[in-house]
Structure formats: structure tokens, C-alpha cells
Amino acid sequence: MDYFHLSEDQQDLLKMSNLGLAYLGDAVYEVMVRAWLCLHGRLTPGRLHRAALDYVAAPRQAALAQGLLPLLTEEELRAYKRGRNANPHAHPKGATRQEYQIATGLEALFGWLYLQGRTDRLNELFAHMMEGGD
Secondary structure, rough: OOOOOOOOHHHHHOOHHHHHHHHHHHHHHHHHHHHHHHOOOOOHHHHHHHHHHHHHOOHHHHHHHHHHHHHHOOHHHHHHHHHOOOOOOOOOOOOOHHHHHHHHHHHHHHHHHHOOOHHHHHHHHHHHHHHHOO
């Protein structure tokens, strides 16, 4: 199995848990943020880490995700809503429940796209979030 170039079937993705998609999508998003930070600035490792933490925190994710919603296809919106509507038992102290749910939706979308091997779409959405679509 090649875990960098996946192409999971839609039916298999429907069987996966909402929070499982978000768990994977969280890692995909964080790798993309780290790559973006490394490519867009010459920061020390400590400053890179602090900057990455800011981008992966639920309040920032939620704010960035709001700008993506009008760009999503119906299918992508369903994947986003799967994560957003999941019922986590807790949320971080630095975020409201609503921010955490929106961030979880974004992560579920990223996990869903990654599992399908849709890296072009991931890159398109990520660029829109980070660079205003550049």
C-alpha cells in the first residue's frame, strides 16, 4: 500500500467515522502548514513551531475554513458537515465549541480528500486559505 497516493472508494469513506476523517485530516493540514511556513519564511525552529501552532489552533482553522465554504462542491460540503456535526466529548479551552466544530469539519474535509488521493484539490483549497487563492 502506498500511503502517500491513496484512492479510497467512496463507499469505504462512508463507513469511516467522522472523527476518524478529522483525525487524519488534522495531520494532513498540519503537514501542509509546516511546509508552507518553511517555504515562506526563514524562521528558527522555535518560531516555526509557534507559527504552526497558531495556524493549527481551532480558532484560526475556523476563521480560514469560513472562506472556503462557498468554494466547496456539494460532495465536499457533505464531507465538511460530517466532521462539523460530529459530537466530540470535549473541546480545547482556547476555542469555543462552534470554532472547534468548524475546525473539525475542515479537518474531516482534508482527511476525506487525502484518502481519495485528491491532492490537487487539497492544494487548491489550502492555497485559498493561506494566500487568498494565489
